[in-house]
Amino acid sequence: MIRKITAQDFDFIYELYMHPQINPYLLYELMSPEEFKEIFNDLVQKEIVYIFYDSDIAAGMFKLMPLTHRNSHIAYLGGLAIHPSFAGKGLGSIMMKEIVGYAKQKSFLRVELSTAIVNEKAIRLYEKAGFTKEGILRKYTHLKKENIFLDEVLMAWIDKSIQ
Numbered sequence: 001m002i003r004k005i006t007a008q009d010f011d012f013i014y015e016l017y018m019h020p021q022i023n024p025y026l027l028y029e030l031m032s033p034e035e036f037k038e039i040f041n042d043l044v045q046k047e048i049v050y051i052f053y054d055s056d057i058a059a060g061m062f063k064l065m066p067l068t069h070r071n072s073h074i075a076y077l078g079g080l081a082i083h084p085s086f087a088g089k090g091l092g093s094i095m096m097k098e099i100v101g102y103a104k105q106k107s108f109l110r111v112e113l114s115t116a117i118v119n120e121k122a123i124r125l126y127e128k129a130g131f132t133k134e135g136i137l138r139k140y141t142h143l144k145k146e147n148i149f150l151d152e153v154l155m156a157w158i159d160k161s162i163q
Contacts, residue, residue: 001053002098005061009051010040012058015083022081025119029144049079052095059086060095064103064111075103077113080122096129100157109159114152116141123153131155 005013014036017028028039043049043063052060063079066072077099082092103111114137115122123133134156139149 001056002050002095002102003053004047005044005049005051007041007044009058010037012051013040013043013049013061016061016081017079019081019084021084024143025116025122026079026081052082052091052098054086054089054091054094059083059091062095062099064099066106066108073107073109075106075108075111077111080113092125093128096125100129103157104159109162111157112154113156114140114154116150117153118150123155126155129157131157 010033014033016022017026017036018030023030028036048063048065050062050064051058052062060082061079062077062081065076065078067074067076080095080099082095100111111131113126113131115126117123117136127133132155133153135154137152137154140152141150142148143150
């Protein structure tokens with residue numbers, strides 16, 4: 001099951017974004033809860049972050065951001081993470097199926113994402129869910145603390161009706 005986040009989800013979302021195993025692959029640098037609060041409030045207001053549940057227990061999260069105008073058939077998928085305590089249980093595949101199903105329900109014909117080239121586990125998960133590699137974004141993500149730039153692979157799921 002998936003649902004949009006609410007103000008009551010701060011602790012779970014903050015924990016995932018700042019988790020040392022997850023944070024290097026997501027958008028935000030490590031920060032205190034006070035610093036993250038403004039970002040979180042903005043995400044709640046925009047209604048683009050979702051929580052994925054396994055048996056009524058919050059297990060993961062993702063952003064699904066619709067594009068507009070001529071690209072309104074596209075959504076960008078980001079901030080995708082399963083809590084490490086749920087790793088290795090197949091929940092990533094289940095969550096991806098739910099995301100694609102939700103995208104179809106919302107009439108999106110294309111879902112795009114990017115991930116670090118070194119994140120091979122995520123790339124395999126996305127390919128299993130029907131995403132294909134479309135290109136490389138060179139020096140795309142900057143990990144400021146380590147002063148490292150990461151290349152990312154751009155991937156997309158395209159609805160069979162337009163392939």
